[in-house]
Amino acid sequence: MLLPLPLRAEWQVLAAREAAVRRGPQLTEQGAVDGGLSIPHSTKWIPGYDSESKEFSAEVHRKHIMRQNVADYMGYLIEEDEDACKKQFSQYIKNNVTPDMMEEMYKTAHAAIQENPVYEKKPKKEVKKKRWNRPKMSLAQKKDRVAQKKASFLRAQERADES
Numbered sequence: 001m002l003l004p005l006p007l008r009a010e011w012q013v014l015a016a017r018e019a020a021v022r023r024g025p026q027l028t029e030q031g032a033v034d035g036g037l038s039i040p041h042s043t044k045w046i047p048g049y050d051s052e053s054k055e056f057s058a059e060v061h062r063k064h065i066m067r068q069n070v071a072d073y074m075g076y077l078i079e080e081d082e083d084a085c086k087k088q089f090s091q092y093i094k095n096n097v098t099p100d101m102m103e104e105m106y107k108t109a110h111a112a113i114q115e116n117p118v119y120e121k122k123p124k125k126e127v128k129k130k131r132w133n134r135p136k137m138s139l140a141q142k143k144d145r146v147a148q149k150k151a152s153f154l155r156a157q158e159r160a161d162e163s
Contacts, residue, residue: 071102 048061077085
């Protein structure tokens with residue numbers, strides 16, 4: 001019995017936006033392949049591909065998925081420049097995440113996503129909008145302000161005459 005071939009899907013991306021869009025297909029391709037689509041792709045743009053030797057290293061790609069490159073950089077900044085580390089990794093520091101915990105954190109996150117892949121929307125927060133323009137002054141306020149300015153001007157004139 002012959003099985004039908006999978007459908008072949010091709011990405012059509014505008015050339016100008018291609019560089020910005022490149023990281024997005026990685027996720028959608030995985031779901032499409034799981035669904036039975038055949039997507040011709042190349043590993044040349046995935047982290048782990050060495051253009052000089054023209055070989056793909058799955059280990060380097062795995063390190064990028066588990067954010068070991070970020071953990072290495074965070075460790076480097078902790079040793080070299082504490083202020084830059086606090087500036088660039090403030091949220092990690094706030095949540096007590098160290099470079100050693102990074103891989104385990106992403107493993108638990110991936111396991112949680114695999115357990116329940118359905119995205120649950122959070123309720124929208126009520127945002128009170130700020131008003132930046134001043135409220136209009138009443139006529140009495142305007143007259144009072146003019147009187148204050150006149151009095152201030154006259155005091156300055158008196159001080160100038162005295163000296």
